[in-house]
Amino acid sequence: MRFDQHTVVLLGRPDDPPELPLDAADRIQQAHLAHQAGLVEQGAVLAAGPFLDGDDPRFTGFAVLSVDPQMARELYANDPAVSAGQLVARVLSWQVPEGVLRFAEVPVPTAMLETASGD
Numbered sequence: 001m002r003f004d005q006h007t008v009v010l011l012g013r014p015d016d017p018p019e020l021p022l023d024a025a026d027r028i029q030q031a032h033l034a035h036q037a038g039l040v041e042q043g044a045v046l047a048a049g050p051f052l053d054g055d056d057p058r059f060t061g062f063a064v065l066s067v068d069p070q071m072a073r074e075l076y077a078n079d080p081a082v083s084a085g086q087l088v089a090r091v092l093s094w095q096v097p098e099g100v101l102r103f104a105e106v107p108v109p110t111a112m113l114e115t116a117s118g119d
Contacts, residue, residue: 002098006046007072010090011061011081018085031080032087036063044075046103060087064103069093 020028039045048063065072069091076082076089 003095004098004101006094006096006101007065007067007069008092008094009063009065009072009076010059010092011063011076011087012059012090013057014085014088020084020086025086028081028084028086035079035081039063039065039075044071064094064101 036045036048040048044065044067046064046066048061050061051059065075067075072091073089076091079087079089081087082089
């Protein structure tokens with residue numbers, strides 16, 4: 001059997017994130033979404049999104065990338081939420097049977113207002 005290898009990024013809260021005023025946290029989240037959308041536009045991120053109702057609140061989101069793990073580390077080191085200490089990016093290699101995953105191009109949110117509509 002043949003396998004496809006993907007790079008996966010688990011995003012999560014650090015153990016001791018810096019306290020920020022709500023407006024600063026909102027700006028960082030906006031910048032994070034814009035960064036993520038830019039990675040999708042570049043073709044580096046194939047799919048990404050937040051976790052909902054998880055058993056472990058440390059993990060907040062997940063992304064599947066088309067780049068190698070080292071490049072993923074570099075891309076996420078430049079994520080505004082990671083560089084601000086609000087998120088930690090854990091990079092893993094993931095194998096699945098060849099062809100089991102297919103990714104379609106779909107719009108991704110670039111701002112928090114787009115995530116609130118539920119559309």
